[in-house]
Amino acid sequence: MARPLRLEFPGAIYHVTSRGNAREPIFLTDTDRYQFCDQLQEVIEQYHWLCHTYCLMGNHYHLLIETPEGNLSRGMRHLNGVYTQRFNYRHHRVGHLFQGRYKAILVERESYLLELCRYIALNPVRADIVDQPDRYIWSSYLSIAGLASPKPWLSVDWILSQFDPHRIIAQKAYAKFVRLGIAKDSPWSALHGQMLLGSPKFIAEMGPRVEEMAAMREVPRAQRLLTRPSLANLFGAVTGTEKSLRDQQIRSAHGYGYRLSEISQNTGLHYSTISKIIKHER
Secondary structure (H helix, E strand, O other), rough: OOOOOOOOOOOOOEEEEEEEEOOOOOOOHHHHHHHHHHHHHHHHHHOOEEEEEEEEEEEEEEEEEEEEEOOOOHHHHHHHHHHHHHHHHHHHOOOOOOOOOOOOEOOOOHHHHHHHHHHHHHHHOOOOOOOHHOOOOEOOOHHHOOOOOOOOEEEOOOHHHOOOOOOHHHHHHHHHHHHHOOOOOOHHEEEEEEOOOHHHHHHOOOOHHHHHHHHHOOOOHHHHHOOOOHHHHHHOOOOOOOOOHHHHHHHHHHHOOOOOOHHOOOOOOOOOHHHHOOOOOO
């Protein structure tokens, strides 16, 4: 089975999620949640991570993690592995707790970090667990909004600095920012290749890193082809009378890995015609 791409470099920021095996709960009691937070603190201190925000749900968790030393995989093996061992011991269980590998989306700080902080804080609201984020104690919302003392391992300074230099004013502005997001859509419509969330400039800057990793055969197709041009760009400048240019772009699109059906939708040509063009059987 294809394994998701892992881009790791100093200063990278990730939205990390991990779900329970077969969507089963990963937290059965508050003791489990406290234990997870203790384990997270241990990992943050050992691997020098920054945790900007978090939320513990019933069968999964969300973390927004910055890795100054580019060591996400090492820390996540520690976090999920040790937590699983301790969970199984407490509840007299054996086997896997988490469903496969964790999911990590690389995030551009300038364009989407605040949006993800808001998205994570609103998870309990969107799941109909509470009607307001300040009524859920197992997330970082209360700490960032100034309604509870921040945990020693939670980094709140960057988030608050985006609202106001004065902490109390920034906390109130953050709380208002989160409340205004209840009616907004999630940021995932801007996700690229299942792993990048950022501006077009950010996607382009990550291109060389993706291409280097994409040589690995087990990387999913959507991620291997992340940096290819879109079909809209390939055919945008082609008019109906420029058949030679159109045919050239059709062959280019096929070379980039686009399927015949995808090319057909963008050109209006039958897939059998496209197949002949690709084979130079005009």
